[in-house]
Amino acid sequence: MLSVQEAQKQILSHFNPVETGLCPLDQALGRVLAQDVLAGSDLPAFDYAAMDGFAVRSVDLAPASASPWTLRVTADIRAGDFPESPLQPGECARIMTGAPLPPGADAVIKVEDTSHKDASPGTPAPAEVVIYELPSHAGNIRRRGEDLHQGDRVLEAGTRLRGQELGMLAMLGEAHLTVHRKPRLALLSSGDELLPVDAPLTPGKIHDTNSYMLSAMAEALGIEVLKLGVARDSEGDVRSKLMQAVDLKVDAIVSSAGVSMGAFDYVKYVVEKDGELGFWRVNMRPGKPLAFGHYLGIPFFGLPGNPVSSFVGFEVFVHPALQRLSGLPLRPRPALKVQLADPIVSDGRESYLRAVVSDQQGRLVARLTDHQGSGNIFSLVRANALLIVPSGVKSVPANSELEAWLLE
Ligand code: AMP
Numbered sequence: 001m002l003s004v005q006e007a008q009k010q011i012l013s014h015f016n017p018v019e020t021g022l023c024p025l026d027q028a029l030g031r032v033l034a035q036d037v038l039a040g041s042d043l044p045a046f047d048y049a050a051m052d053g054f055a056v057r058s059v060d061l062a063p064a065s066a067s068p069w070t071l072r073v074t075a076d077i078r079a080g081d082f083p084e085s086p087l088q089p090g091e092c093a094r095i096m097t098g099a100p101l102p103p104g105a106d107a108v109i110k111v112e113d114t115s116h117k118d119a120s121p122g123t124p125a126p127a128e129v130v131i132y133e134l135p136s137h138a139g140n141i142r143r144r145g146e147d148l149h150q151g152d153r154v155l156e157a158g159t160r161l162r163g164q165e166l167g168m169l170a171m172l173g174e175a176h177l178t179v180h181r182k183p184r185l186a187l188l189s190s191g192d193e194l195l196p197v198d199a200p201l202t203p204g205k206i207h208d209t210n211s212y213m214l215s216a217m218a219e220a221l222g223i224e225v226l227k228l229g230v231a232r233d234s235e236g237d238v239r240s241k242l243m244q245a246v247d248l249k250v251d252a253i254v255s256s257a258g259v260s261m262g263a264f265d266y267v268k269y270v271v272e273k274d275g276e277l278g279f280w281r282v283n284m285r286p287g288k289p290l291a292f293g294h295y296l297g298i299p300f301f302g303l304p305g306n307p308v309s310s311f312v313g314f315e316v317f318v319h320p321a322l323q324r325l326s327g328l329p330l331r332p333r334p335a336l337k338v339q340l341a342d343p344i345v346s347d348g349r350e351s352y353l354r355a356v357v358s359d360q361q362g363r364l365v366a367r368l369t370d371h372q373g374s375g376n377i378f379s380l381v382r383a384n385a386l387l388i389v390p391s392g393v394k395s396v397p398a399n400s401e402l403e404a405w406l407l408e
């Protein structure tokens with residue numbers, strides 16, 4: 001039997017990042033950068049007022065004992081203006097947040113600290129203003145380049161773009177980015193008992209759960225999912241679904257069920273007959289047999305049919321492969337150290353148990369969501385973590401430390 005780590009390693013050796021291309025910024029959410037981004041300009045690009053108020057020459061406010069000070073207001077600078085005439089001694093400019101400082105100004109007095117503090121929107125600049133307070137030490141100015149400098153490496157290849165990265169790239173004027181295209185995944189369920197969610201159940205039938213669950217999990221990782229629906233338990237139907245995946249030129253195929261020892265488990269049979277199948281027993285729980293192979297050259301995962309087993313199989317094996325296809329760097333999934341609330345017995349297989357992790361006075365405590373049967377999806381829904389019991393361990397006393405993966 002393969003260890004989880006060995007199986008992951010063998011699977012990953014079959015995946016490389018998909019091709020790259022230019023993508024407009026407003027379509028780049030969730031995409032993975034294929035090139036480093038160097039800043040094309042300083043940010044901020046010019047010194048500007050951090051407050052609405054009055055731009056001053058601080059020499060005009062010395063000595064402190066002379067407060068308050070009265071200055072002539074000789075300019076009115078709005079965000080978007082570009083002031084060119086320097087302030088002269090005794091002069092100041094009304095200035096709005098985001099507006100460039102006029103030459104000669106070295107501080108901004110916030111409007112609340114002046115005689116102009118009660119002005120309502122649209123009030124013209126006064127001819128004179130009384131200043132009651134000295135500026136704070138930074139002078140309420142944001143300096144050119146204080147955030148980043150032209151030429152700085154601000155994002156590395158392999159970064160998944162979130163709103164905050166897109167905001168910075170917009171600020172830098174990067175309208176197009178070199179990213180990996182979205183990997184394409186074909187997804188199928190298999191089994192004569194499965195009906196779509198909107199079909200009324202007849203005796204003996206159940207609703208196809210895995211198609212909906214696994215496609216959502218893949219889409220959340222930025223994958224384009226092509227749903228092939230349910231293959232009936234027949235050689236012909238399974239083959240025609242797999243051929244559809246080939247025609248769609250997907251990067252990987254994920255199917256669930258039909259890979260165990262049942263008399264009608266045709267998925268395993270067809271993949272083995274038409275392609276290559278590494279049919280594995282992985283030393284893990286839950287996780288009945290997990291199949292990995294290739295169907296006419298396309299990497300193929302055969303996850304177990306029970307929904308919780310297919311969820312765990314996806315998280316442990318498919319998720320890292322999809323990350324690799326997406327262009328993300330391969331890193332072990334971040335795990336939290338948690339303390340067990342109650343003792344656990346295990347069977348020596350590496351186990352991924354449904355648990356709730358909560359903060360109890362600074363300690364992260366894990367408690368199983370009781371029924372761990374691999375068809376019991378409600379206990380998965382109630383869990384916020386998968387608690388990992390290492391292989392070879394058969395009992396874990398209360399208060400022991402284990403690792404857990406948080407579920408999003
Ligand atoms: P199998 O691998 O075909 O033996 O299926 C194992 C168990 O998982 C059986 O109880 C199936 O009914 C169930 N199962 C298989 N596929 C699905 C699915 N897509 N949604 C919900 N349950 C499933």
Ligand code: MG
Binds near residue numbers: 192
């Ligand atoms: Mg079946």
